[in-house]
Amino acid sequence: MSEPSESETHGVRHGLPELIAERRSKAQRLRADGHEVCPYSFPGVEPIAEVRAACEPLQEGEETDEMHRVAGRVSARRGAGKAAFIDLVDRTGKIQLHARYDVLGEKPFSQLSEVDLGDLIGIDGALMRARKAGEPTLRVQSFQLLGKALRPPPDKYAGLTDVETRHRNRELDLIANEEVRVAFMQRARIVAAVRAHLDGEGFIEVETPILQPLYGGALARPFTTHHNVLDRDLYLRIAPELYLKRLIVGGMERVYELGKDFRNEGISTKHNPEFTMVEWYEAYADYMDEAERLEGAVRAAAQSIGYEGRLDFAAPWRRITFVEAVQEATGVDLLAHQDAASLAKAIDERDLGLKTAGLSWPQLADELLSKHVEPTLTQPTFVLDYPVELSPFARAHRAKPRLAERWEAFAGGMEIANAFSELTDPDEQRTRFEAQHRLAADGDEETQPYDETFLQALEHGMPPTGGVGLGIDRLVMLLTDRSTIREVVLFPAMRT
RNA sequence: GGGCCGUUAGCUCAAUUGGCAGAGCAGGGGCCUCUUAAGCCCAAGGUUGCAGGUUCGAUUCCUGCACGGCCCA
Numbered sequence: 425m426s427e428p429s430e431s432e433t434h435g436v437r438h439g440l441p442e443l444i445a446e447r448r449s450k451a452q453r454l455r456a457d458g459h460e461v462c463p464y465s466f467p468g469v470e471p472i473a474e475v476r477a478a479c480e481p482l483q484e485g486e487e488t489d490e491m492h493r494v495a496g497r498v499s500a501r502r503g504a505g506k507a508a509f510i511d512l513v514d515r516t517g518k519i520q521l522h523a524r525y526d527v528l529g530e531k532p533f534s535q536l537s538e539v540d541l542g543d544l545i546g547i548d549g550a551l552m553r554a555r556k557a558g559e560p561t562l563r564v565q566s567f568q569l570l571g572k573a574l575r576p577p578p579d580k581y582a583g584l585t586d587v588e589t590r591h592r593n594r595e596l597d598l599i600a601n602e603e604v605r606v607a608f609m610q611r612a613r614i615v616a617a618v619r620a621h622l623d624g625e626g627f628i629e630v631e632t633p634i635l636q637p638l639y640g641g642a643l644a645r646p647f648t649t650h651h652n653v654l655d656r657d658l659y660l661r662i663a664p665e666l667y668l669k670r671l672i673v674g675g676m677e678r679v680y681e682l683g684k685d686f687r688n689e690g691i692s693t694k695h696n697p698e699f700t701m702v703e704w705y706e707a708y709a710d711y712m713d714e715a716e717r718l719e720g721a722v723r724a725a726a727q728s729i730g731y732e733g734r735l736d737f738a739a740p741w742r743r744i745t746f747v748e749a750v751q752e753a754t755g756v757d758l759l760a761h762q763d764a765a766s767l768a769k770a771i772d773e774r775d776l777g778l779k780t781a782g783l784s785w786p787q788l789a790d791e792l793l794s795k796h797v798e799p800t801l802t803q804p805t806f807v808l809d810y811p812v813e814l815s816p817f818a819r820a821h822r823a824k825p826r827l828a829e830r831w832e833a834f835a836g837g838m839e840i841a842n843a844f845s846e847l848t849d850p851d852e853q854r855t856r857f858e859a860q861h862r863l864a865a866d867g868d869e870e871t872q873p874y875d876e877t878f879l880q881a882l883e884h885g886m887p888p889t890g891g892v893g894l895g896i897d898r899l900v901m902l903l904t905d906r907s908t909i910r911e912v913v914l915f916p917a918m919r920t
Numbered sequence: 921g922g923g924c925c926g927u928u929a930g931c932u933c934a935a936u937u938g939g940c941a942g943a944g945c946a947g948g949g950g951c952c953u954c955u956u957a958a959g960c961c962c963a964a965g966g967u968u969g970c971a972g973g974u975u976c977g978a979u980u981c982c983u984g985c986a987c988g989g990c991c992c993a
Binding site: 438444509554556557575579583588690919 | 927951953954957986988
């Protein structure tokens with residue numbers, strides 16, 4: 425214990441210290457009475473939802489001798505003299521316990537009466553339905569403390585609403601807010617559905633390095649770390665792309681990886697520094713094949729949680745080209761303005777609220793898309809054929825000069841996926857790396873480092889390949905109707 | 921990085937023009953054997969985010985900082 429705080433002056437504790445001391449002394453009293461307060465296990469527990477189901481056939485007020493064992497956290501208690509009602513919550517639901525003096529006897533009844541909100545208990549009880557409301561209930565025959573809550577839980581009715589506390593102390597959020605637990609269970613189902621879908625299409629799940637000597641596969645700044653024994657810096661991956669393509673070279677033909685990527689950039693409602701992505705690559709396919717793959721994967725994810733929201737994920741999703749989308753949203757014809765100065769002039773003339781000074785043609789095009797097109801794309805949409813300069817790993821378009829065979833998929837006004845007909849020509853890839861190197865030399869901090877190992881892999885021969893990256897967090901946001909990534913990441917990044 | 925808003929008891933929230941910081945829940949002491957936001961009685965619980973400033977007096981006005989939220993970049 426540290427120095428007594430002012431709240432303990434005059435020998436009386438107040439506030440939180442008082443509440444904790446009170447709970448601690450209750451546990452000590454139980455222990456003194458010979459009650460194990462921290463047992464190693466509690467075998468034979470039934471999910472509360474199953475006990476509730478077993479209660480269905482009973483009439484209101486009907487009592488049985490059918491015994492059930494449940495365990496969970498005490499969420500409410502209502503004393504009534506020599507009886508009490510306790511609400512017990514587990515991961516499947518809530519059930520009412522009826523504690524009676526005449527059933528339990530004096531000592532156990534008084535012990536059970538000292539159980540606090542938030543305590544973890546297990547009980548054996550007889551199935552019944554309460555008389556008035558017909559509430560499914562277990563009449564407690566015996567109970568066991570399974571874990572003492574020394575700190576008070578959030579308010580039993582108002583719950584926990586403070587967003588900061590909810591995100592910093594997710595355990596309290598999960599205790600207080602059932603819908604949060606449901607959302608994260610849905611997230612798990614979505615992830616499982618994406619995996620099952622790809623497995624079913626003949627893809628192999630692989631794991632590639634998260635600690636990489638060179639980062640690549642996306643345009644982003646990396647986190648840097650250091651290997652002590654090797655005495656060299658390593659990067660946390662910004663994408664697994666280059667390793668997965670090497671597996672395609674190796675003949676694995678259909679591979680995917682679902683895991684965390686790390687990007688050293690801002691935190692926002694749509695960005696967490698570490699986030700979950702699934703990338704898949706398949707030989708002999710192009711980007712239009714991959715559009716159908718994405719539709720299938722997202723449909724499977726939506727079905728896995730019975731999604732019935734405002735978004736229509738039925739295939740085929742709308743397909744529109746980058747040039748058409750910008751033209752439609754802003755009136756700017758990208759094809760008619762093929763250099764930065766001309767495009768900047770066209771943008772400025774239309775008063776689109778964009779700063780154009782100093783931006784390159786591809787940067788201007790990207791601004792138009794992200795500011796004027798992306799927010800309008802509510803229903804699932806593929807935007808096709810990006811400027812090649814924005815796509816260092818995508819193959820040049822087979823028919824359209826200056827464009828690449830790349831799409832991004834949008835829904836809910838947000839990018840959820842990105843795909844290419846992968847660039848497989850090692851000489852062309854080398855040229856792209858050199859262009860990135862020049863951008864870096866000009867001060868661009870989000871460029872691709874030159875990766876000779878990757879180039880040599882391509883030089884062994886790579887089949888035509890389609891590849892997709894799908895943001896899992898954003899997909900979960902859409903399917904669970906959450907507006908911020910922090911609501912779908914259990915422990916989001918917070919300032920410390 | 922910028923703008924706006926917020927931070928009061930364990931939780932959820934009040935507080936008039938700058939004038940003794942209140943309530944519900946939780947917790948404590950009682951009563952109550954079908955309650956379910958149980959109810960009734962009693963007592964208690966505060967460094968008003970942190971540091972300064974103005975003032976006789978600051979939760980309130982001002983400055984800075986920390987953390988968070990929303991919007992913008």
